[in-house]
Amino acid sequence: MDEPVIATTALRHGLRPHDIVHAIRNPVRAIAVDDGITMLIGPGRTGALLEIGVVQGHPRPVVVHAMPARVRFLTSGGER
Numbered sequence: 001m002d003e004p005v006i007a008t009t010a011l012r013h014g015l016r017p018h019d020i021v022h023a024i025r026n027p028v029r030a031i032a033v034d035d036g037i038t039m040l041i042g043p044g045r046t047g048a049l050l051e052i053g054v055v056q057g058h059p060r061p062v063v064v065h066a067m068p069a070r071v072r073f074l075t076s077g078g079e080r
Helices: 017-025 073-075
Strands: 029-032 038-043 049-055 062-068
Touching: 017 049, 017 062, 029 049, 038 073
Parallel strands: none
Antiparallel strands: 029 038, 038 049, 049 062
């Protein structure tokens, strides 16, 4: 994946950009959710699992959501 653009909405839960990028580069799961968003589950630099919402931008992907991974994305297909 190309280096993503990190939207300001992705920073509202307090994650740092380097943790977001680390999770994107090391995904353990990818789940397609609403509105063309793919939720990537991967570790931040401390190893804690994060959920990162990515949309395909042009020319690079855009991270629109980032927070510690919620149970629904860890235990099932991400259904709501």
